Amino acid sequence: PAAALAVVQAAILARIARSALLDIAREDFMRSARAKGLSRRAALWRHGLRHAAIPLLTLGGLQFANLLAGTIVIENVFTLPGLGRLMAQAIANRDLIVVRNGVMGLAALVLLLNFTIDLLHGWIDPRLRMRAEADVEAEGAA
Structure with a gap:
């Protein structure tokens, strides 16, 4: 069951990861890292992975x-007990309280x-922090 859920999502994530790493590999800072003597793999692990993590997150x-x-x-399909089955049974039984609470809980x-992902973006990419600080200063001056 876990494989049935994960295979499609993992394939999409792998395709995007490959594309992001190929784009990062062509950047100037990656050429500089390679010129310093790092192998392609070491340059991708040390410098490229952090930049490629943003679209992956x-x-x-x-x-x-x-x-x-x-x-x-x-x-x-696999007759497993869980939140998904509870929601499906609640919908079939027209148990609106369970459906409402389940939907609100999942939405939350x-x-x-x-x-959390937005906070991680700011931690991974310092340019986003600088942009937010500049926006705050501009609002304070106005």
Whole structure:
């Protein structure tokens, strides 16, 4: 069941990771790292992976919501007990309180994850922190 959920999402994530790393490999700072004597692999691990992590984090956050939606189908197909099966049974039984609370809980979980990813973006990419600080200073001056 876990493989049925993860294979499609892992393939998408791997394709985006490859594309991001290929784009990063062509950047000037990567050429500088290679000119310093680092191998291609070492340059990608030391310098490129941090830059490639930004689109991967974004995609991972988007895929999380898809994984939650996929659990409803997977838990029903494999007759596993879980939140997805509970939601499907609540919908079938027209138990609106369980459906409402389940949807609100899952929405809060997705929002919390997206907020965490936004914070991680600022930690990974210092340009985002500098832009936010400049925006705050501009608002204070106005």
